[in-house]
Amino acid sequence: MREGGVNRLSIGVQSFCGATLQALGRLHTAAQAADAFHLARGAGFQNIGMDLMYGIPEQTMTQWKDPLDAAVGRRPEHLSLYSLSLDEGSLFKQKAEAGALMPPDDDMAADMYEYAAAMLGRAGYRRYEISNFAMPGFECRPNMNYWERGEDLGLGPGAWSFILGS
Numbered sequence: 001m002r003e004g005g006v007n008r009l010s011i012g013v014q015s016f017c018g019a020t021l022q023a024l025g026r027l028h029t030a031a032q033a034a035d036a037f038h039l040a041r042g043a044g045f046q047n048i049g050m051d052l053m054y055g056i057p058e059q060t061m062t063q064w065k066d067p068l069d070a071a072v073g074r075r076p077e078h079l080s081l082y083s084l085s086l087d088e089g090s091l092f093k094q095k096a097e098a099g100a101l102m103p104p105d106d107d108m109a110a111d112m113y114e115y116a117a118a119m120l121g122r123a124g125y126r127r128y129e130i131s132n133f134a135m136p137g138f139e140c141r142p143n144m145n146y147w148e149r150g151e152d153l154g155l156g157p158g159a160w161s162f163i164l165g166s
Contacts, residue, residue, distance in 0.1 A: 002044050008140075009040050010049040010080070016067035023056050024084075025091075030067075037074055047138060049078030054116070055109030056084050057102045064112045072123050077138035081116055081131050083109050 001009075013033040015021050021030065028036075040048050050071050054064050071079060084104050086093040095101035117127060125133040129143060154161040 007045075008047040008049065008078075009045050010051060010078070011036050011040065011076075013037075013050045013067075013071065014053045015063075016070040017063045020053070020056055020059055020063055020067065023058065024053065030070075034070075034074070037076065047078070048076045049080060049134075049140070050074075050076045051080045051082065053082050053084055054112040055104040055106075057104055059104075059108075059112075061108070061112065061115070065115065068116055068119065072120065072125075078132070078134045078140065079120065079125060081113065081133070083113065 011033065013036075014024055014026055016030040016033060018030055021028065037048060037050070052067065052071055084092065086096050086103060092101060096103045117133075120127070120133045124135060126136060126139075127133050128139045132140065132143065134140070149162075149164075151164055152160070152162045
């Protein structure tokens, strides 16, 4: 992929905590997520992002802090932090409505986000969107282009384009 021109990878780690991955129904393990990062680095990728999730039902602050520390310790250039949302029609929303799942605690999710923002700032990451943090110069260019209302040509099924004057 790198030889074909791909210069940035985003790895859907979600967590380095096995209990959190299991609660999310993820099929990968924390060790597999770590391996994916190290394999990407070994293949020469110098711009790697990780996606992490917080605000998961019954997730403790420790179950958020430890995986966040594990991610930052690997020094990815970009981190996206997403709070679990119970979207209409999703399995999590259905389970919550049926009483089979405790909805995420909004106060705990806010505390998790605030902790992460402060910790990432101390580690040299800059928040450039609500959920995105990057080392200087590694902000996601398509995201920045979107916020700056730059033109974008999308190709393929479900693609989205924005062309000024059209």
